[in-house]
Amino acid sequence: MTTIQLVTEISAPIDTCFDFSRDIDIHQLSTEKTNERAIAGRTSGLCELGATVTWEAKHFGIKQHLTVQITKLDKPYFFEDRMLKGAFKSMRHEHHFEEKNGKTIMRDQFEYEVPFGILGQVFDKIILKRYMTRFLLIRNKVLKSIAEKRK
Numbered sequence: 001m002t003t004i005q006l007v008t009e010i011s012a013p014i015d016t017c018f019d020f021s022r023d024i025d026i027h028q029l030s031t032e033k034t035n036e037r038a039i040a041g042r043t044s045g046l047c048e049l050g051a052t053v054t055w056e057a058k059h060f061g062i063k064q065h066l067t068v069q070i071t072k073l074d075k076p077y078f079f080e081d082r083m084l085k086g087a088f089k090s091m092r093h094e095h096h097f098e099e100k101n102g103k104t105i106m107r108d109q110f111e112y113e114v115p116f117g118i119l120g121q122v123f124d125k126i127i128l129k130r131y132m133t134r135f136l137l138i139r140n141k142v143l144k145s146i147a148e149k150r151k
Contacts, residue, residue: 051069
C-alpha cells in the first residue's frame with residue numbers, strides 16, 4: 001500500500017473549500033493535462049454521500065477509466081472516495097478540512113495498491129508515486145486558486 005499525504009493552506013472559508021473539493025467541474029479544470037472528464041454517474045456539480053463518478057483520462061498515453069464512490073461525508077470536515085473499478089488494485093482518498101486562524105487547512109491522504117505484483121511495485125517506486133503526487137498537487141493548486149479568488 002502506498003500513501004501520499006499532502007497539506008494545503010487556503011485563504012478561504014472551510015465551506016467553500018469543502019464544496020470546491022467535491023465539485024466535478026473544478027476537478028475537471030485541475031486535470032486539463034490528462035483531459036480527465038466525468039462520463040458516467042455524477043457528471044457535474046457537487047458529489048454527495050453515495051454518489052459515484054466514472055472518470056475518463058489519459059495517463060501514460062493510455063485511456064483509462066476510474067469509477068469512485070463517495071463512501072463517507074461529514075460536511076464540511078471530511079469526505080472519502082473509494083475506487084469501485086479502475087487501474088489500481090485498490091484506492092482510497094480521504095479529504096480532511098479544518099479552519100485555523102481564518103484559513104482552511106486541507107489534508108489529503110491518498111492510499112492505493114498497484115496490481116502486477118513485483119513489477120507493479122517497482123513501477124510505483126520509480127514512477128507512479130511521483131506522478132500521483134504531482135497530479136494531486138496540481139489539483140490542490142487549482143482548487144486553492146479558485147477558492148481564494150471567490151472568497
